[in-house]
Amino acid sequence: MPVPMIEAADVVKSFTVRTRSGGPRRTRTAVRAVDGVSFTVEPGEFVGYLGPNGAGKSTTIKMLTGILTASSGTLRVCGLDPSRRRTSLARRIGVVFGQRTTLWWDLPLRDSLALVRRLYRVEAAAHRARLAELTALLELEPFLDTPVRQLSLGQRMRGDLAAALLHDPELLVLDEPTIGLDVVSKATVRDFLARVNAERGTTVLLTTHDLGDIERLCRRVMIIDRGRLAYDGGLDALRRTVDADRLLVVELARPGPPVIVDGIEAERVEGPRQWLRLPRAANAAAVIAALARDHEVRDIALREAGIEEVLAGLYRGDHAYRCSGRPVAP
Numbered sequence: 001m002p003v004p005m006i007e008a009a010d011v012v013k014s015f016t017v018r019t020r021s022g023g024p025r026r027t028r029t030a031v032r033a034v035d036g037v038s039f040t041v042e043p044g045e046f047v048g049y050l051g052p053n054g055a056g057k058s059t060t061i062k063m064l065t066g067i068l069t070a071s072s073g074t075l076r077v078c079g080l081d082p083s084r085r086r087t088s089l090a091r092r093i094g095v096v097f098g099q100r101t102t103l104w105w106d107l108p109l110r111d112s113l114a115l116v117r118r119l120y121r122v123e124a125a126a127h128r129a130r131l132a133e134l135t136a137l138l139e140l141e142p143f144l145d146t147p148v149r150q151l152s153l154g155q156r157m158r159g160d161l162a163a164a165l166l167h168d169p170e171l172l173v174l175d176e177p178t179i180g181l182d183v184v185s186k187a188t189v190r191d192f193l194a195r196v197n198a199e200r201g202t203t204v205l206l207t208t209h210d211l212g213d214i215e216r217l218c219r220r221v222m223i224i225d226r227g228r229l230a231y232d233g234g235l236d237a238l239r240r241t242v243d244a245d246r247l248l249v250v251e252l253a254r255p256g257p258p259v260i261v262d263g264i265e266a267e268r269v270e271g272p273r274q275w276l277r278l279p280r281a282a283n284a285a286a287v288i289a290a291l292a293r294d295h296e297v298r299d300i301a302l303r304e305a306g307i308e309e310v311l312a313g314l315y316r317g318d319h320a321y322r323c324s325g326r327p328v329a330p
């Protein structure tokens, strides 16, 4: 059995936050940003680590890369304890944060990448070969001699990906790598990541809010919500759940409270427009007829629910969407 790339067992991270409760005194409260998370990632997997804002994704990534130490539980990345073996681990993993660069702002990209070689002590010939390969794959040539601060966001991200992969890591950890990129740059980054995973067998853990990233890249997704794992399983299983539902979007003559038809209550209301989720077994024609009988309806549309609706349901803690992929903490 190969050693798992990542093993997390009941990992907790608490922060102490000081809050002012009206008067001059501050009270200390503990916030459990990550609250007993357990999972295993095997070599070669491409896993999406998803969740709403503030769910605990970045905190998890910081623990995986040794920036933060877990309050309790055990964590192993490439078989190492990240907080105790941070330097050894750095040689075996690559990390990209979409919101900030690891490159040297005033240096041309080429020089930045040369410095990365020294940091990771990559042998010169290996570096040349790898740089040539990454330059071709990421189409870096036109801007290798441009200072990083003059690069567009898409160019800078390609530079950051090259920097993270120059030392040929076993695991690549990405925190929102496509944030702010246009559709063409996103496609370039996604195609590149898919190739790195498929051809080099690099394991990838990806945090993103971008549905396109998830659909294109992640065979498995883990969803964290308020510090706890709410779903861990295949994207296909999530899709099958999606297939089970349809959405009825109804435009009423006037705004009102959520309508209830055949026991189905509108889950979203925006002015006169309301959204009802119809299980596959529901008879859409009967629901529409009942709606028209009891309400003044201006317009109606029926559509298949997408991955977006399923994620929104999971993020809301909608239990109907807790489909079982792998065991999930209750």
Ligand SMILES: Nc1ncnc2c1ncn2[C@@H]1O[C@H](COP(=O)(O)OP(=O)(O)OP(=O)(O)O)[C@@H](O)[C@H]1O
Binding pocket: 015, 016, 017, 031, 032, 033, 051, 052, 053, 054, 055, 056, 057, 058, 059, 060
């Ligand atoms: N250094 C810190 N001190 C106190 N609380 C923190 C600290 N870092 C994170 N938190 C809190 O922990 C929780 C999880 O934050 P985290 O940044 O991990 O979320 P996230 O899932 O990455 O969110 P986003 O999608 O918005 O980036 C939040 O409630 C956040 O306010």
